[in-house]
Amino acid sequence: MKYYDRKINYYETDQMGIVHHSNYARFFEEARISYMDQMGYPYERLEAEGIISPVLEISCKFLHSVRFGDTVRIEVTTTAVSKVKCSFAYKVTDLATGELKARGESEHGFITRDGKPIILPKEKPEFYQLLLNEFEMSDAGIK
Amino acid sequence: MKYYDRKINYYETDQMGIVHHSNYARFFEEARISYMDQMGYPYERLEAEGIISPVLEISCKFLHSVRFGDTVRIEVTTTAVSKVKCSFAYKVTDLATGELKARGESEHGFITRDGKPIILPKEKPEFYQLLLNEFEMSDAGIK
Amino acid sequence: MKYYDRKINYYETDQMGIVHHSNYARFFEEARISYMDQMGYPYERLEAEGIISPVLEISCKFLHSVRFGDTVRIEVTTTAVSKVKCSFAYKVTDLATGELKARGESEHGFITRDGKPIILPKEKPEFYQLLLNEFEMSDAGIK
Amino acid sequence: MKYYDRKINYYETDQMGIVHHSNYARFFEEARISYMDQMGYPYERLEAEGIISPVLEISCKFLHSVRFGDTVRIEVTTTAVSKVKCSFAYKVTDLATGELKARGESEHGFITRDGKPIILPKEKPEFYQLLLNEFEMSDAGIK
Numbered sequence A, B, C, D: 001m002k003y004y005d006r007k008i009n010y011y012e013t014d015q016m017g018i019v020h021h022s023n024y025a026r027f028f029e030e031a032r033i034s035y036m037d038q039m040g041y042p043y044e045r046l047e048a049e050g051i052i053s054p055v056l057e058i059s060c061k062f063l064h065s066v067r068f069g070d071t072v073r074i075e076v077t078t079t080a081v082s083k084v085k086c087s088f089a090y091k092v093t094d095l096a097t098g099e100l101k102a103r104g105e106s107e108h109g110f111i112t113r114d115g116k117p118i119i120l121p122k123e124k125p126e127f128y129q130l131l132l133n134e135f136e137m138s139d140a141g142i143k
Helices: A023-039 A043-048 A125-137 B023-039 B043-048 B125-137 C023-039 C043-048 C125-137 D023-039 D043-048 D125-137
Strands: A002-007 A055-062 A071-081 A085-094 A100-109 B002-007 B055-062 B071-081 B085-094 B100-109 C002-007 C055-062 C071-081 C085-094 C100-109 D002-007 D055-062 D071-081 D085-094 D100-109
Touching: A002 A023, A023 A043, A023 A055, A023 A071, A023 A085, A023 A100, A023 A125, A071 A100, A071 A125, B002 B023, B023 B043, B023 B055, B023 B071, B023 B085, B023 B100, B023 B125, B071 B100, B071 B125, C002 C023, C023 C043, C023 C055, C023 C071, C023 C085, C023 C100, C023 C125, C071 C100, C071 C125, D002 D023, D023 D043, D023 D055, D023 D071, D023 D085, D023 D100, D023 D125, D071 D100, D071 D125
Parallel strands: none
Antiparallel strands: A002 A071, A055 A100, A055 B055, A071 A085, A085 A100, B002 B071, B055 B100, B071 B085, B085 B100, C002 C071, C055 C100, C055 D055, C071 C085, C085 C100, D002 D071, D055 D100, D071 D085, D085 D100
16 A cells, blocks of 8 residues: 655645645646655656646545544555556545545546657557556556 | 536646646535526525534536636536425536536535534525425426 | 736635735736736736836835735836846835835846846837837936 | 754745745744744643734745755744844854855744733733844844
């Protein structure tokens, strides 16, 4: 299981006194980038090779508030891999108490700098294989 | 149909050269607050009356990139109303070309400052009725 | 006098219940981009011509809090122009009451996409002249 | 010397391909909150005791660009302490190369939740003494 721990910043709160919901997409991104580092294919490498990975879809359910000073643990799993895109799931818990705070999902494409979609197994076979390995390690079943 | 037009800021771009996806939750919030103004019950009034409205769930599909200098139109509709929560849908188009850029949804609860859920028809009947009117005007059908 | 009016968003507040101070640099940027539009040389045009304009220095004094729902007016003036950089001053007032909320300044360079500084009067003479005109219209005196 | 190390996030970049300048105020805040933790008086404690600390003034000079994936070290020093406010300086260097990236300063007041300024030595003597100790340890000289 791969995870990323993150302390909440003051500027991430809003006047409700809790973390503004728009920040979760940012936490997911941080966790996803750490996940790719841990997986052995940093996102920086993809971009250095001329590939960018736009977000196609994102969702999040907010179960309990997160506050300034809290540290959350974000677990990332690969929930789908195809030749042109992949999906990740995120589980956000309080590091101290284990309370489930939020759950989310995101889907990602892979394109060249000028917007041409790429075929992962053909153009990034090493990355594709690593994604498949992650998918198999997850409990997401076959898709 | 209620909508909100919004010019994209430079600081909302990322190094892909497009608007960072986390900003759409912020655009939705701006559009929703304008929607409540247009509906006749500003969000400021709810908070002044001691009610806050946390986001319970949010999702967004990104269809085409939005860039610095673009202006988007965000249409908001009420897609569900219950005694304790409500949902909105968002349609983001390019103001100049009409191209569909993104679609999203969000769900919202209503609680007191100290976290107690409220029953809308009982405790905020005027607001509840306005939401129901919006829901009926939408093409969302009965839920 | 050129100015830019801006309504404060909910997501720009923090748990103090006021606008988080980091947003002022963003308001200044919005006002500066509107100022360049009004001046007749949109920032988009500079970038389309291969020039980017990094911020070299920024400062802000915060006099009174700004809150969700407030609208601020940001006046921009050109306070210095040289062959390689320029400076702007910002005055933020409450649109409704006229109360002075904040004052700021920023300094900007001009470089090519690969980081080479450019000589404005030589490489962007029209833009340089417009900046000089703005500077002369300001009450900033000679620098 | 107290410092705070911080990896740059993707969402902190803009379409220039560098960190957007507005984020430095956020990095300073993170570093300042870590500094108060290290000093032995967490900012959370101040707020729990009913005191908030608005930013009165902030400035930053940007010397070299910072990019996604970089890690910066932010050194914080106390540069002024009075009975009602204090100032900090920030030095941002690249953790890997030591290159100086930016320098900044901020000034902070201390008020109650309802906006009344407090006299630090009288109302928060322990915190005031810790600030004075920090100031004396700094090379800022007497102010």
